Amino acid sequence: MSKVTRFGVSLDSNLFRRFDALIEGLGYKNRSEAIRDLIRDRLVAQEWESGTGPAVGVLTLVYDHAVRELTETLNSIQHKHIDLIIASTHIHLDSHNCLEVIIMKGPADLIKKTADRLIITKSVKHGRLLTTTTGRRID
Amino acid sequence: MSKVTRFGVSLDSNLFRRFDALIEGLGYKNRSEAIRDLIRDRLVAQEWESGTGPAVGVLTLVYDHAVRELTETLNSIQHKHIDLIIASTHIHLDSHNCLEVIIMKGPADLIKKTADRLIITKSVKHGRLLTTTTGRRID
Amino acid sequence: MSKVTRFGVSLDSNLFRRFDALIEGLGYKNRSEAIRDLIRDRLVAQEWESGTGPAVGVLTLVYDHAVRELTETLNSIQHKHIDLIIASTHIHLDSHNCLEVIIMKGPADLIKKTADRLIITKSVKHGRLLTTTTGRRID
Amino acid sequence: MSKVTRFGVSLDSNLFRRFDALIEGLGYKNRSEAIRDLIRDRLVAQEWESGTGPAVGVLTLVYDHAVRELTETLNSIQHKHIDLIIASTHIHLDSHNCLEVIIMKGPADLIKKTADRLIITKSVKHGRLLTTTTGRRID
Numbered sequence: 240m241s242k243v244t245r246f247g248v249s250l251d252s253n254l255f256r257r258f259d260a261l262i263e264g265l266g267y268k269n270r271s272e273a274i275r276d277l278i279r280d281r282l283v284a285q286e287w288e289s290g291t292g293p294a295v296g297v298l299t300l301v302y303d304h305a306v307r308e309l310t311e312t313l314n315s316i317q318h319k320h321i322d323l324i325i326a327s328t329h330i331h332l333d334s335h336n337c338l339e340v341i342i343m344k345g346p347a348d349l350i351k352k353t354a355d356r357l358i359i360t361k362s363v364k365h366g367r368l369l370t371t372t373t374g375r376r377i378d
Numbered sequence: 379m380s381k382v383t384r385f386g387v388s389l390d391s392n393l394f395r396r397f398d399a400l401i402e403g404l405g406y407k408n409r410s411e412a413i414r415d416l417i418r419d420r421l422v423a424q425e426w427e428s429g430t431g432p433a434v435g436v437l438t439l440v441y442d443h444a445v446r447e448l449t450e451t452l453n454s455i456q457h458k459h460i461d462l463i464i465a466s467t468h469i470h471l472d473s474h475n476c477l478e479v480i481i482m483k484g485p486a487d488l489i490k491k492t493a494d495r496l497i498i499t500k501s502v503k504h505g506r507l508l509t510t511t512t513g514r515r516i517d
Numbered sequence: 518m519s520k521v522t523r524f525g526v527s528l529d530s531n532l533f534r535r536f537d538a539l540i541e542g543l544g545y546k547n548r549s550e551a552i553r554d555l556i557r558d559r560l561v562a563q564e565w566e567s568g569t570g571p572a573v574g575v576l577t578l579v580y581d582h583a584v585r586e587l588t589e590t591l592n593s594i595q596h597k598h599i600d601l602i603i604a605s606t607h608i609h610l611d612s613h614n615c616l617e618v619i620i621m622k623g624p625a626d627l628i629k630k631t632a633d634r635l636i637i638t639k640s641v642k643h644g645r646l647l648t649t650t651t652g653r654r655i656d
Numbered sequence: 657m658s659k660v661t662r663f664g665v666s667l668d669s670n671l672f673r674r675f676d677a678l679i680e681g682l683g684y685k686n687r688s689e690a691i692r693d694l695i696r697d698r699l700v701a702q703e704w705e706s707g708t709g710p711a712v713g714v715l716t717l718v719y720d721h722a723v724r725e726l727t728e729t730l731n732s733i734q735h736k737h738i739d740l741i742i743a744s745t746h747i748h749l750d751s752h753n754c755l756e757v758i759i760m761k762g763p764a765d766l767i768k769k770t771a772d773r774l775i776i777t778k779s780v781k782h783g784r785l786l787t788t789t790t791g792r793r794i795d
Contacts, residue, residue, distance in 0.1 A: 244533040247525050248552045251656035255522040258556050261563060265498055272500050274526045277555040278536050279504050285539060295471065297438050297479055301513040328467050330481055332434065336513035340436055340479060342469055359404055361411050364516045365418050369508035374440040374475035377503045378529035383672040386664050387691045390795035394661040397695050400702060413665045416694040417675050424678060517668035543776055550778050557782050573749065575757055577714050579791040606745045608759055610712065614791035618714055618757060620747055637682055639689050642794045643696050647786035652718040652753035655781045 241378060248274070283372045287347050292376075296350040297369040298341040298357060305335060306362040313360060317341065320353045336364075344373065380517060387413070422511045426486050431515075435489040436508045437480040437496060444474060445501040452499060456480065459492045475503075483512065519656060526552070561650045565625050570654075574628040575647040576619040576635060583613060584640040591638060595619065598631045614642075622651065658795060665691070700789045704764050709793075713767040714786045715758040715774060722752060723779040730777060734758065737770045753781075761790065 250258075262273040286294055302309055317324055323345040330338040341357070343350045351368065358366030389397075401412040425433055441448055456463055462484045469477040480496070482489045490507065497505030528536075540551040564572055580587055595602055601623045608616040619635070621628045629646065636644030667675075679690040703711055719726055734741055740762040747755040758774070760767045768785065775783030 242530040243527050244530045245525055245527045246533070246548060247523055248549045249521050249523045250549065250553050250556070252520040252522045253654070254553065254556065254560075254656040255524070257560055257654060261560060266495055267498050269500065270524060271526045271528065272498070274552060274555075275528050275532065276498065277552075277559065278528070278532065281555065282532075282535055282539060283504050295438075295440070295477060297436060297508065299434075299436050299508055299510045301434070301511055301516070303513070325469055326467060328465060328479070328481065330464055332483065332512050333514060338434060338481065338510070338513075340467070340481060342467065342477065342479060344471065356405055359406050359411070359415065361408065364513050365422050365511050367508055367510055369436065369438055369506055371438045371477070371506055372440055372504050373471050374442070374477075374503050375472060376531070376535060377440070378532040381669040382666050383669045384664055384666045385672070385687060386662055387688045388660050388662045389688065389692050389695070391659040391661045392793070393692065393695065393699075393795040394663070396699055396793060400699060409663060410665045410667065413691060413694075414667050414671065416691075416698065417667070417671065420694065421671075421674055421678060515670070515674060517671040544773055545776050547778065550776070554776065561782050573716075573718070573755060575714060575716050575786065577712075577786055577788045579712070579789055579794070581791070603747055604745060606743060606757070606759065608742055610761070610790050611792060616712060616759065616788070616791075618745070618759060620745065620755065620757060622749065634683055637684050637689070637693065639686065642791050643700055643789050645786055645788055647714065647716055647784055649716045649755070649784055650718055650782050651749050652720070652755075652781050653750060655718070 279377050282377055283370070286372060287370045290346070290348045292347075293345060293373050294347040294350060295371045295373050296343045296347075296354065297371065298343065298354045299367050299369075300339045300341070300357060300363050301332070301365045302337055302339070302363045303335045304337045309360070309362050313339070313357060316353075316356055316360070323349060323353055418516050421516055422509070425511060426509045429485070429487045431486075432484060432512050433486040433489060434510045434512050435482045435486075435493065436510065437482065437493045438506050438508075439478045439480070439496060439502050440471070440504045441476055441478070441502045442474045443476045448499070448501050452478070452496060455492075455495055455499070462488060462492055557655050560655055561648070564650060565648045568624070568626045570625075571623060571651050572625040572628060573649045573651050574621045574625075574632065575649065576621065576632045577643075577645050577647075578617045578619070578635060578641050579610070579643040580615055580617070580641045581613045582615045587638070587640050591617070591635060594631075594634055594638070601627060601631055696794050699794055700787070703789060704787045707763070707765045709764075710762060710790050711764040711767060712788045712790050713760045713764075713771065714788065715760065715771045716782075716784050716786075717756045717758070717774060717780050718749070718782045719754055719756070719780045720752045721754045726777070726779050730756070730774060733770075733773055733777070740766060740770060
């Protein structure tokens, strides 16, 4: 089991009250949990800035499946990065629109580059990359 | 088949050259496609700002599956929003860490609220919401 | 003098070590100060999301001063919002380019709207709004 | 006088109508101007990502002027970067709170680093860096 460290934070009483109101509004049960989330979010941002080490990225692509050869193009790009892509979920949003959610794990820079290639593909209506973490060094 | 409109853009020749260099570097084959992507991204941003109409959001949660009752808690929150959640993909990142990718479709505001509730759950290491589109009004 | 509150945060020892490394790298002398900054940044973000209460915004405009009537247009828009604009600093970046830094204080929504009007003015090359705080409720 | 280039953009008629509605709502008089703004904003983002070449940054600091030695500390840091800082505007927000708006021009990386040092200074309530451009290659 992992060890726990405890440290004290001192801050102005007014700031303290406003923070408590904020996190209560968000639904936090616990002040430590809110502080941990602020810390983790900063660390994940830094992981992506540095570009080093393994990261996790989730790419979304929205497109019309009826467009000729689009699915083939997207598949062929993905197959070139088979070691980066863990899974891909396909959702039929309506009779025309598809959402593809592609989960990648690997070097941050490589994930970004692969995402760019897929996003710029003609007839992809909207593409966006979410940057998260392997969780390994975020406890 | 959908109709196509064509319009002209005039801009300073230097700006034009820098734009061409940028999109060539990104891999675009086609100037129109690059412009369309800029337009669509702005429209999707506005869809989320206004909060109205159906939107698509993808939420990622990274957590340690060994934490007692965490999976149950996350599931029970999701089940309360069964009409919002289309699908959920679970990835085993390593022996401890899990990635859950939850795909939601519905009112932007409701997606945000549900995402907040899941993100703040104790022992979720990192949660982030990606905001995209149903594609229905983005052609 | 303002009162100080002290509270304890418990977190995983590995997370604690990574946080310490991060803030040492940034140059923080003090763990409490780093936590306060994370809290304040979140509160300022919320002030702007809610749109209520007085906020402070700084708008930058980059433009070519030689463009006919541009300065007049920008001035006349600013004069319509005289109660919002505290000060405006003008920098000559080079023989052509000017930077105008417009400091505004007032309702967040009104600041955004005024910034939009100035940013979209023809021949403004780049406009961006920075959102900060009056500091009054951020101690 | 600078030369103008004209190029054609083809896009789906529905996308075209939505774009027109969006920019009319924002107040644009002119479709080309809206497209130019989308292009410029992307170019400025790239200037900062690459970190090379001269950039312009505007840093805001909100703090309580009554805090002992704070003004001296902030001044002494600024004086070490005299070649980077063009101007600094000081606003008295209320009897306690000050806003300092520091305009910098130079290498993007150096601006970021200097901003970080000032932002983390103890008793600075809120600091944020806005990234814009010298305008020189953005026409």
